[in-house]
Amino acid sequence: MLAYEDLVHQAEKKNLKIGQVVILDQSEQLEQTEAELRRRMAENLQVMRDSVKIGLTGERKSLSGMVGGDAAKVEARRARGESLVGDPVNKAIARALAVSEVNASMGKIVAAPTAGSSGVLPAVLLTVEEVYQATEDDVITALFTAAGLGVVIADRANVSGAEGGCQAEIGSATAMAAAAAVELAGGTPRAGAHAAAIALKSMLGLVCDPVAGLVEVPCVKRNATGATLALAAAEMALAGVKSAIPLDEVIDTMEAVGRQMPCALRETAQGGLAITPTGRKVHADFL
Numbered sequence: 001m002l003a004y005e006d007l008v009h010q011a012e013k014k015n016l017k018i019g020q021v022v023i024l025d026q027s028e029q030l031e032q033t034e035a036e037l038r039r040r041m042a043e044n045l046q047v048m049r050d051s052v053k054i055g056l057t058g059e060r061k062s063l064s065g066m067v068g069g070d071a072a073k074v075e076a077r078r079a080r081g082e083s084l085v086g087d088p089v090n091k092a093i094a095r096a097l098a099v100s101e102v103n104a105s106m107g108k109i110v111a112a113p114t115a116g117s118s119g120v121l122p123a124v125l126l127t128v129e130e131v132y133q134a135t136e137d138d139v140i141t142a143l144f145t146a147a148g149l150g151v152v153i154a155d156r157a158n159v160s161g162a163e164g165g166c167q168a169e170i171g172s173a174t175a176m177a178a179a180a181a182v183e184l185a186g187g188t189p190r191a192g193a194h195a196a197a198i199a200l201k202s203m204l205g206l207v208c209d210p211v212a213g214l215v216e217v218p219c220v221k222r223n224a225t226g227a228t229l230a231l232a233a234a235e236m237a238l239a240g241v242k243s244a245i246p247l248d249e250v251i252d253t254m255e256a257v258g259r260q261m262p263c264a265l266r267e268t269a270q271g272g273l274a275i276t277p278t279g280r281k282v283h284a285d286f287l
């Protein structure tokens with residue numbers, strides 16, 4: 001079974017970032033050069049940037065009409081200087097909503113790790129990139145850090161709402177974004193692991209309950225709250241705050257909690273918000 005702790009050990013031993021360790025490993029496994037791997041990840045990054053830009057226009061509506069235009073509202077409030085939480089968090093919220101709205105309207109996004117959770121990682125990384133004036137190359141390395149954690153989570157647990165609830169989708173995305181954000185901000189691989197553990201612990205038990213079975217409500221807004229949670233976890237870890245429970249054990253717990261979750265709370269739209277009076281009405285109206 002894969003362990004994030006092994007990646008941290010390797011990174012510490014070689015004095016590398018997790019993302020660099022992942023690139024070396026992938027280069028060997030896929031028999032591709034580092035340059036080729038980086039080029040392909042750069043394409044993903046561009047799709048992320050484009051989906052943020054498109055979503056922020058506020059012009060896209062989802063299939064049901066429940067979702068669309070909220071990213072533009074948050075961005076407009078920030079542009080008026082009315083932000084409550086400050087620019088970086090406000091931008092992360094708007095960006096996460098933007099990508100998720102593009103996904104809900106069948107636009108092009110990068111699944112990270114899934115389409116339903118695709119807003120968290122770009123929102124967090126593009127915001128940290130801006131704050132720290134990171135280079136494109138650094139952001140690409142951070143994406144490999146996130147990918148490395150995603151692979152570990154998929155191996156030890158899963159990244160599917162149908163299997164593990166929303167904790168496995170938005171929770172995994174939030175943990176991946178937290179680890180990547182720490183490294184992009186100059187933190188150590190160990191601090192990144194603590195950030196991911198803090199983030200995932202905070203998502204444990206989150207159910208998957210999409211209204212009308214559509215990846216719209218509550219999915220889109222959960223991306224925004226996931227992004228803010230990732231930033232909070234990264235902030236704590238960068239300050240030296242540690243998770244009492246190691247990341248791999250948190251991932252294992254997420255897997256166990258997912259198994260204990262009733263079927264109604266795992267993407268079947270038979271529980272949670274999906275069966276509220278409003279959720280049922282949306283379902284009836286949509287079908």
Ligand code: SF4
Pocket residue numbers: 116117160161162165166167169170207208209210214215216217218219222267
């Ligand atoms: S509620 Fe379910 S479908 Fe929506 S993002 Fe979470 S896991 Fe995905």
